[in-house]
Amino acid sequence: MTTLNKVPVTVVTGFLGSGKTTLISQLMQNPGGKRLAVVVNEFGDVGVDGSILKECAIPNCPAENIMELANGCICCTVADDFIPTIEALMALEPQPEHIIIETSGLALPKPLLKAFDWPDIRSRITVDGVIALADAEAVAAGRFAPDVAAVDAQREADDSLDHETPLSEVFEDQISCADIILLTKPDLAGAEGVAKAKAIIEAEAPRAVPVVEVAEGVVDPRVILGLEAAAEDDLDARPSHHDGHDDHEHDDFESVVINIPEAESPEALVAQIEAMAAAQNILRVKGYAAVAGKPMRLLVQAVGTRVRHQYDRPWGPNETRQGRMVVIAEHHDVKYDAIQAALGQPAAAAE
Numbered sequence: 001m002t003t004l005n006k007v008p009v010t011v012v013t014g015f016l017g018s019g020k021t022t023l024i025s026q027l028m029q030n031p032g033g034k035r036l037a038v039v040v041n042e043f044g045d046v047g048v049d050g051s052i053l054k055e056c057a058i059p060n061c062p063a064e065n066i067m068e069l070a071n072g073c074i075c076c077t078v079a080d081d082f083i084p085t086i087e088a089l090m091a092l093e094p095q096p097e098h099i100i101i102e103t104s105g106l107a108l109p110k111p112l113l114k115a116f117d118w119p120d121i122r123s124r125i126t127v128d129g130v131i132a133l134a135d136a137e138a139v140a141a142g143r144f145a146p147d148v149a150a151v152d153a154q155r156e157a158d159d160s161l162d163h164e165t166p167l168s169e170v171f172e173d174q175i176s177c178a179d180i181i182l183l184t185k186p187d188l189a190g191a192e193g194v195a196k197a198k199a200i201i202e203a204e205a206p207r208a209v210p211v212v213e214v215a216e217g218v219v220d221p222r223v224i225l226g227l228e229a230a231a232e233d234d235l236d237a238r239p240s241h242h243d244g245h246d247d248h249e250h251d252d253f254e255s256v257v258i259n260i261p262e263a264e265s266p267e268a269l270v271a272q273i274e275a276m277a278a279a280q281n282i283l284r285v286k287g288y289a290a291v292a293g294k295p296m297r298l299l300v301q302a303v304g305t306r307v308r309h310q311y312d313r314p315w316g317p318n319e320t321r322q323g324r325m326v327v328i329a330e331h332h333d334v335k336y337d338a339i340q341a342a343l344g345q346p347a348a349a350a351e
Contacts, residue, residue, distance in 0.1 A: 006126040007090065009099045009116070010225060013109045013174045014133030015167075017284055017301060019184040020102050022217035023133065027100065032221035037089045037096035041104045082112075086121055098225060099125070108170065109177040110240040116232035129227030130238075132178035136189035136213075138304075139171075139197040167283075167330075175204045177238040179229045186213045206239050254334045260323035260344035262290045266298055270307045276327075276342035277305045280335060287325035290315070300325065 012020050024038060089096055103109060109130055116127055175181065181201055186194045198211055212223060231238070263269040266289075273285050285302040296311035315321050327339055 006124060007096060007099060008128030008226070008228075009101060009125050010128050010227075011101045011103065011109055011112060011130045011231075012133065013103045013107065013130060013177065014182075014184075015135060015138065015171055015174065017138075017286075017306075018133035018135045019182075019214075019217055020133055023131075023182065023184075023214070023219070024100055024102055024217075026217040026219070027221055027225075030221060031098075032225060034221075034225065035094060035097040037092070037099045039085055039089070039099065039101045041102060041107060082115055083118060083120060086125065090121075090124060098128070108173050108240065110173065110235065110238055113177070113231050113235060113238070122232070127229060127231035128225065129179040129229045130177050130231055131180055131182060131224050132174045133182045133184050133214075134171075134175070134197065134201060136183045136186050136194050136197040137306075139183075139200050140189055140193040142200075172204050173240045175201055175209075176206050176240060177231075178205075178209055179227050179231065180224060181205075181209055181211045182214045182219065182224070183211055184214050184217075187215055207237060254330075255326055255328045256334060256336060256339055258287075258325045258327060258339060258343045260287075260289060260325055262292050262321065262323070263298070264292055266291060266309050269298070269300065270309060272342055273300070273302050273307050274305045276339065277302065280329065280338055280342075282327055282329045284328040285325055287323065288312075289323035289325075290321035298323075 012024060014020050021040075028036060028038070086099070089099060101112070103112065109132075113127055113130070116122060116125065183194065183197060183201075189197060194213065201211055212219065260269075269289055269291075276282055277285065282302075283304065285300065285307075287300055289298040289300055291298050294311070295314050297313055297315050298309055299312040300307065300309045302308070323344070325343060327334075327343070
């Protein structure tokens with residue numbers, strides 16, 4: 001075995017809102033006897049996913065084993081962020097037995113795999129496998145393309161045009177890099193939607209890859225941990241739209257962080273988010289909110305106009321009841337004044 005004595009790393013990738021954090025939370029609760037460490041990469045500067053995971057920490061994955069990279073896409077900050085983070089995890093006592101990396105929904109996995117070739121870490125870690133999550137309902141509906149009908153019309157009109165959209169390229173790169181694909185939220189898609197999503201994935205995948213339906217992130221850890229794929233040695237089998245480029249740009253996407261006032265009710269906040277997403281073609285909204293008269297903090301996760309929410313924990317006695325949301329959209333769809341009017345006051349913006 002070429003991976004003998006190396007710490008295995010599982011890369012969890014997937015489109016926005018596909019359920020990566022839910023999956024990792026479940027793995028932390030059921031790690032198959034392994035001592036885990038987790039690296040979370042946020043797009044935007046609010047550590048929503050990292051906070052959720054730290055609150056799920058257990059002895060086999062204590063809070064100090066959960067690290068956040070919130071300064072940009074993990075595949076673009078290898079030297080500054082990724083390598084030092086991995087080295088810090090490897091220096092922990094006791095050392096993690098398995099590391100899980102949750103990429104942002106907009107990250108391309110292949111440049112990250114190339115980082116495992118760095119001499120400082122290559123001899124110590126290996127990519128056990130790449131797990132791609134795909135939201136069954138969203139894939140079936142073709143939501144990774146902003147306007148599928150317009151793209152099809154262009155294809156018919158002019159074969160010389162580049163028909164790929166940034167979102168479809170991200171989706172295809174994630175599927176192409178995967179060792180196993182988890183089809184999430186099958187209950188929302190229904191049998192017909194699941195079948196359609198599987199057909200789309202099969203058509204995009206460059207090789208035969210297992211596709212497993214997963215609800216609420218529950219999956220036997222034996223299915224996705226211990227694959228021994230050594231993916232860093234298998235890059236040619238994982239084609240990317242960006243092969244031949246030294247890096248990739250994120251100018252197609254933009255995030256803005258919004259401070260939001262106390263909501264009158266969860267339903268009122270959901271209505272605001274739904275209206276904003278529909279009017280402005282927002283891809284993703286996630287964060288926390290304070291609700292009038294409620295001691296609990298409201299966790300909000302939205303993909304397009306589909307909004308999910310739940311109370312996750314009480315506000316701390318010394319904690320400011322301040323709601324914050326990360327709003328992500330394609331660059332040309334971000335209108336700061338409109339987002340501000342829809343939700344609250346912008347705290348920061350990043351391209």
